[in-house]
Amino acid sequence: MGLDLNLLVPLDALLQECSVxxxxxxxxxxxxxxxxxxxxxxxxxxxxxxxxxxxxxxxTPLAEPTAQALGAADRVFQTRPTFDxxxxxxxxxxxxxxTNLATFGQTLAGLVRDAxxxxxxxxxxxxxxxxxxxxxxxxxxxxxxxxxGLLAKVPAIDLYEDRWVCVVASDTVTPAPPTPEQLxxxxxxxxxxxxxxDFSALHQLRVWGIEPRVEIAVENFLTMPYLVAGTDRVGxxxxxxxxxxxxxxxxxxxxxxxxLGRLVESLWWHPxxxxxxxxxxxxxxxxxxxxxxxxxxxxxYPGTPHH
Numbered sequence: 001m002g003l004d005l006n007l008l009v010p011l012d013a014l015l016q017e018c019s020v021x022x023x024x025x026x027x028x029x030x031x032x033x034x035x036x037x038x039x040x041x042x043x044x045x046x047x048x049x050x051x052x053x054x055x056x057x058x059x060t061p062l063a064e065p066t067a068q069a070l071g072a073a074d075r076v077f078q079t080r081p082t083f084d085x086x087x088x089x090x091x092x093x094x095x096x097x098x099t100n101l102a103t104f105g106q107t108l109a110g111l112v113r114d115a116x117x118x119x120x121x122x123x124x125x126x127x128x129x130x131x132x133x134x135x136x137x138x139x140x141x142x143x144x145x146x147x148x149g150l151l152a153k154v155p156a157i158d159l160y161e162d163r164w165v166c167v168v169a170s171d172t173v174t175p176a177p178p179t180p181e182q183l184x185x186x187x188x189x190x191x192x193x194x195x196x197x198d199f200s201a202l203h204q205l206r207v208w209g210i211e212p213r214v215e216i217a218v219e220n221f222l223t224m225p226y227l228v229a230g231t232d233r234v235g236x237x238x239x240x241x242x243x244x245x246x247x248x249x250x251x252x253x254x255x256x257x258x259x260l261g262r263l264v265e266s267l268w269w270h271p272x273x274x275x276x277x278x279x280x281x282x283x284x285x286x287x288x289x290x291x292x293x294x295x296x297x298x299x300x301y302p303g304t305p306h307h
């Protein structure tokens with residue numbers, strides 16, 4: 001017996017939300033109704049689809065390709081020969097970090113609201129798990145913001161530049177810049193610590209002979225001051241993230257005896273979107289948002305010492 005097509009909508013919501021409660025809220029249905037749909041889906045696939053791990057649910061190995069297939073099917077049905085932003089009703093899903101959201105995401109949302117009032121943006125938080133499987137995840141979303149050079153054989157456009165900086169507690173700053181040996185002896189906080197990926201900040205540290213002793217790994221940038229202030233830890237973040245730190249957060253940007261290198265933020269998308277008029281419009285709007293972010297560079301950073 002084939003799958004009841006009425007179950008495709010709750011299946012999609014369940015696989016995206018990994019929660020019966022959130023899926024029910026998203027669909028405007030009762031929790032028992034969605035639970036019953038999940039039970040029918042489990043019987044059909046002879047698979048749990050969602051399994052409890054601690055206090056959360058994760059997709060089973062069967063559910064992951066199912067989610068990708070549903071995403072591809074959704075793209076097919078959303079595609080139109082033309083796209084009029086002033087009248088269009090469509091949702092675009094983009095994956096990005098907290099800093100991307102506070103800078104680029106905010107700017108993009110303003111442009112979209114002005115040009116396409118019925119278009120909705122859905123922002124998903126980037127995680128190491130998504131980065132590790134970025135090319136697969138692109139099958140289920142409209143785009144991901146990741147550093148230039150991180151993926152191969154996937155279309156992308158460069159949006160704006162940033163650079164990696166180090167932050168330390170303000171009460172640990174000394175008149176002379178620390179040596180690489182002194183830095184290597186301190187504990188580090190590294191966001192998106194993925195040893196198997198060419199994470200450019202980590203690569204640059206190793207070029208200068210620093211193999212950081214990672215004491216804390218986090219999945220965001222804006223929590224950095226709360227993990228560094230009042231400690232001997234060293235954190236690494238994009239410069240734009242440091243500008244968003246509270247003025248009295250107890251951290252400063254560290255003057256280093258070497259450069260950690262440039263960071264080019266790029267928008268990546270699945271090749272099947274290449275000729276989609278709606279996605280072409282999204283890319284043009286994202287390019288404009290990136291230009292505006294690049295033009296808004298501040299001269300100083302909160303808490304940065306002047307030399």
